[in-house]
Amino acid sequence: MTEPRRTSTAPVVLAIAGLAATALGWFAIERLARLAEELAEAEGSAHSWHLIAWQGLVLAMLCLAGVALWLARRRDEALAGEAGLRAVLEAASNGVALIDGSCRIALVNARIEAMFGYHRDELLGRSIETLLPDAVGFLGARASADGPPILRPDLGAIRGVETKGRRKDGGTLPVDVSVGVVGQGGGAVAACILHDLSGRIREEARLREAYRALRFANDRLRGVVEGSGDMIAALDLNRRFIVLNDAYRRTFERLFGRPVEPGMRLDDALGHRPDDLARLRARWDRALQGERFQEVAEYPDADGAATHLELAFSPIRDDAGILLGAGQVIRDVTDRVESHEALRRNAAELAAVAASRATAYSALQDAYEELKRAESRLVQAEKLSALGQLIAGVAHEINNPLAFVGNDLAILQRDVTGLLRLIRLYREATPDLAATRPEVAAEIEELAEQMELDYAMEHLGGLTNRARDGLGRIRRIVRDLRDFARLDEGEMDEADLNAALASTVNIVAGLGRERDVAIESDLGELPPVTCSPGKINQVALNLLINAVDASPRGSTVTLRTRPDGPDGVAIEVIDRGEGIPEPVRNRIFDPFFTTKPVGQGTGLGLSISYGIVQDHGGRIDVESAPGEGSTFTVHLPLKPPARPRAARAAGRDGR
Structure with a gap:
């Protein structure tokens, strides 16, 4: 709240003093002029005395001007001092109240208004007990039992009195009161500085709660650390142990022959073992530089037995990410390492x-x-x-x-x-x-x-x-059936391969018409081939039936023959189906592997065909891509090798 504008008393006092000085000056000038006239009449030299009178008048006027300037300067200084004092009071973070000898409020600042909810006009002239009900106990006394309070004559400076203030709405707030007294007796004035303790009390309560939570967390952490079977330790940035559990202390003493306690520096704890100190310092320094790592190390104990320890290091940071130290968790993995070594030997x-x-x-x-x-x-x-x-x-x-x-x-x-x-x-x-x-x-x-x-x-x-x-x-179909029926005639002889395949096409044509798939023959000129025609027919029959099964209605399956270099022939069966995926293509010649529904295929057709072709010293190649159909190519030599079994084994190994 802003204070209503008031007229200062200093300018009034200065104005009255100026008027008084002016009146006194005119009175002196008038007396001096009369005296000059009397002297002039007595001595008959009126002119010279008039001159003296006017000179005195000028001198008096100069004096009056000097007095007026001095009074104006003092007035400005008083106004500036009062304005500065008010600005300081209004800017103060604490409440300030001036009280007179009767403990009445003469002046308050804006902070008092904010703290207690009063407008300053409501407080001026009222007892300080309006704000501080217990003020009489440390500020003054009462002239009578029910009389108003007055400042104690012997009241000196008071600092840090904690009491309860009373707000306008009846609520209370804790305040810290400091008092300074100026003057004595009835003219004494006390300046009361009131500091609101509400924030401090809340902060103290928060700190107490945080301290309790911290102690609880520390107790739990201590219980976890001490109850852990692992060895746990922590160092600060000076390599000083700040956390140690019993397991770490026992293991440290067993391995290095000297006890370690919180507060000890790593260099002091291992000063008698410079090699071990160098190794441990290198690891701790990595963690103290912010690195997190884990490794397994071997240490001989006092008896010379090897102890395998799993060391895990990690930096310790506060919430702001500032590095405070490093922690270490050690686990004895000797049994595990020995078990792994035994397993490794057994595996070897x-x-x-x-x-x-x-x-x-x-x-x-x-x-x-x-x-x-x-x-x-x-x-x-x-x-x-x-x-x-x-x-x-x-x-x-x-x-x-x-x-x-x-x-x-x-x-x-x-x-x-x-x-x-x-x-x-x-x-x-x-x-x-x-x-x-x-x-x-x-x-x-x-x-x-x-x-x-x-x-x-x-x-x-x-x-x-x-x-x-x-x-x-009908006669041709019967003849083709009789030719195809001679599958058990395994003897090889020179044969017209195109004629043998033509009978197979005639047999499969009926299946093609049933599935609305046309079977097209493109038979090139071939030399005589030494083979078993019945078995080659069986291969062609299996490939054609699979091609018809894989083809959509209205499509065409093509059987094509052509020379394959100077010493061989090739039989191609081409369909326009969906193609064969790579995983299936790698297994199509495996026995009993089929992608057809149950009851529609045994998974033996391609496997047997593969064996027949290898018995003839040939091979079967497959080219297929999803959505583009498949091409099976049977490569046969004009004359099979003398040892087809060996060729078959080689082909199987290279398949």
Whole structure:
């Protein structure tokens, strides 16, 4: 709150003094002039005395001007001093109250208003007990039991009296009161300086609570440190131990032969072991420079036995990140290190044993894999042999009636041709017959219309021709089945590979039509190939069936043959399916591996095909990319090697 403007008394006093001095000066001038006139009349020289009078008048005026200037300067100094005093009081951080000898408030600053909630106009002239109910106890006394308080005559300076102040709203606040007295007796004035202790009391309460929390945390930390089985220590920046638990002290004394206590410097504790001191100082200095690290060190104890310790160092910082020291946690890992060493020795021994048996194990593994493949091929061969016998029997049974149908169809075609010639001759004789036998001619004409004789004569020859074509197709299918059924004929001989593959394409064509997948042949000119045609057909059949299964409806599967260098041929089966992912592509030739649903594949087709091709001294390559289809390429030599088994083993190892 701001103080209402008041007129200072100093200017009034100075003005009155100035008026009094002016009046006194005029009075002196007037008396001097009269005296000069009297002297002039007495001596008859009026002019000279008048001159003296005027000179005195000028001198008096100069004196009056000097007095006026002095009074104005004193007035300005008084005003400046009063303004400065008020500015100091208003800027003070403590409350200030001036009281007179009757303990009445004569002046307060803005801080008093803020502390007690009064406006200064409400306090001026009121007893200091308004603000300090217990003020009489240390400021003054009472003239009577119920009289107003007065300042004690012997009151001197008072400092640091803590009491309760009373606010305007009735609340209390703790204050520290200091008093200084100016003057004596009834003219004495006391300056009371009031410091609000509320903040300090709150801070003291906060500090007490923080101290209790700190003690609680320290007690808990001490309990954890002392109760830990690990060895714990901490150094300050001067390498002085500030934290040690019993485990650390015991281990330190056991290893270095000297006890250590909090407050000792590291150099003093290990001064008798300079080598150990140098090693420990190097580690502690890293931590004291802010590095966090962990390592395992070996120390011999007093008996010479090795002790393995896991040392963990970390810097200690305050909340502001300032480095205060470093901490160390040590764990005895001797048992663990010895166990690891024993395990390492055992592992080395086992590795030596395993290495000595590696060759035998590898050979056994190879034999086992070969046995599995042979078993798979045997099972498939037995199935194919049974299938071949079944196909051969079916083909034989079909061939018998097929021969009758063929013969009858030939006779039928011959007779139909003759009948057609006979009908044409009858039609040419119809006009003559109509003249001689009109009723017969009419009946013949009616019958010809009912039979649509013209249409029948035009298409009957085509019907018999198509029947003969269908019969020929059936014969070719039966022949292909019989050729394909000879899978157990494992003897190799020069063969026309294109002719053998053509029969396989014819067999798979039906599956392609069922799946709406076209099978396209692109057979290049090939030299004779020494092979087992039935087994190569089996390879082509497996690849074509897989290609049809992988192809979307409306697409095409291509079987292509071409020369493969001067000494070989290549068979390519190309589909436009989704492609084969890399993980699957690495396993497609493994026995029993299949991506088809249960019941639709055994996982043996590609494995057996791989073995057949290697038996011929060849190989199968796969090119595939997701979304771009797949190409299986069978590379066959014109003449297989003399030892296909060795070639197969080499191919398997390189697969």
